[in-house]
Amino acid sequence: MTVHSSLPLSTLAKATALLSLPALGAFLVLIVRGEMSVAGVLQGYLMCLAGVALILYPLLSNLHTLTRYVKDLAQDKKVAAPVLSSLNAIADLSEALNNLQISWETRQNLMENEKNEREILVDSLPDVLIMTNEKMEILRTNRAARDIFGQNLHGQKLEAIVPNDKLLNGAAAVMDDLKGRMLEFQMIEPEPKDFRALIERFPVASTGGIALVITLNDVTELKRVEKMRADFVANASHEIRTPLASISGFIETLQGPAKDDEKAREQFLSVMSEQSKRLTALVTDLLSLSKIEMNSQSIPTGRVDILRMVKNEKESFAWMAGQKRMEMVIDQPETLPEVRADENELRQVIHNLIGNALKYGHDGTNIIISVRITSSLPNDPNFIKLQRAVIVSVRDHGDGIAREHLPRLTERFYRVDSARTRKIGGTGLGLAIVKHILNRHRGALTIDSIVGEGSTFSVYLPIFEDVADYTMA
Ligand code: ADP
Secondary structure (H helix, E strand, O other): OOOOOOOOHHHHHHHHHHHHHHHHHHHHHHHHOOOOOHHHHHHHHHHHHHHHHHHHHHHHHHHHHHHHHHHHHHOOOOOOOOOOOOOOHHHHHHHHHHHHHHHHHHHHHHHHHHHHHHHHHHHHOOOEEEEEOOOOEEEEEOHHHHHHHOOOOOOOEHHHHOOOHHHHHHHHHHHHHOOOEEEEEEEOOOOOEEEEEEEEEOOOOOOOOOOEEEEEEEOHHHHHHHHHHHHHHHHHHHHHHHHHHHHHHHHHHHHOOOOOOHHHHHHHHHHHHHHHHHHHHHHHHHHHHHHHHHOOOOOOOOEEOHHHHHHHHHHHOHHHHHHOOOEEEEEOOOOOOOEEOOHHHHHHHHHHHHHHHHHHEOOOOEEEEEEEEEOOOOOOHHHOOOOOEEEEEEEOOEOOOOHHHHHHOOOOOOOOOHHHHHHHOOOOOHHHHHHHHHHHOOOEEEEEEEOOOEEEEEEEEOEHHHHHHHHHO
């Protein structure tokens, strides 16, 4: 018999005495009737007590152990089921309790898992989620919220972490009239961000006291793109309107006051021709840009002999170089592996860079175009997996570009000196086109410049055989 709890002796003694009372009564009757001697009765009664105690002991021990086990269970303690004597019904009860405990534990684990899964799900939402009570104190948040507003948000006032009147007034209004609201607001701290907020009343009575559920969708990037698009349309319209206004002004003059002025007509027609060329260049560049942007997701799969291309482009600028008494020198090895590119787009890159070097290089200076393989790659995600690339550098001797302008040169219509570059004939789109083409080619552009000395524009391109595997994929 295995019993795991020590039964207090007093309990056993009391129960034994109680159960032996009838026997004691019988013995007393036998003494009174003189049918048994006192010594005999004492002997018999003691034997009776021992017998009762022997029967009661395992029974009471089991009961005692079981009582403690149930108390432990009630206090949610993790205890093993006691091993009891298997000869009585209490053992079956113990087994039943044990099964009950196992089933509780299983259910508890399930609930724990479900809670964890819900927690993970809420955390993995990209939107910021904040739940507050009636007093606008934060009760729950997800990871996105903690990433932006800090780790210890629980218990803080909503106004302390998002001090924005538009959001706070919206939240107060939802609390009042129970109607959900959607609004947009801008936050300056901890970093400038635009949010679209959805504020709703928690739909059921919450045991945890949740009253409001606020979801914030980060629309900073969307706003930036919207602004970029609006700026672009405004800039493009301005660029187009200027030559158009000039052309229509000259037409009016030629129709009116200068109608019969032969000399003025010649002069005006030449300006109009210049302006219409500028318009054509602008529209051509705009179309190129939009075509490149439309294909930006598809990586080109062609193989291009870059040496031949650079030579051809140099030739095409020979006349313009002659006009400015400039010399173009190509510094290149005998052979080079082919690069992965779209021939027409890459030609446009080389064309724009040599064109700029000629436009902005000083008269009588030379331009050095170097083409080679390099293993010192730019700090750009496109080259993380690569050991080498082809680099084409175009170096001019012009005014150079001040450092603060360098990061903005590839923005559409960005010009260092607007008046001067417009006069030179630039559209302000050349480098934006270069950047977009290189993005599509998974290449890179770096710009080095020293004011007063000149600039070097370098294009990095992947070698076809190095990336052939993922070109096919
Ligand atoms: P643009 O058609 O006006 O030349 P780009 O996009 O090609 O437009 O160039 C943007 C601006 O960058 C130019 O307006 C000019 O101010 C500057 N820039 C480009 N290339 C050079 C260069 N080689 N030397 C000096 N400035 C340059």
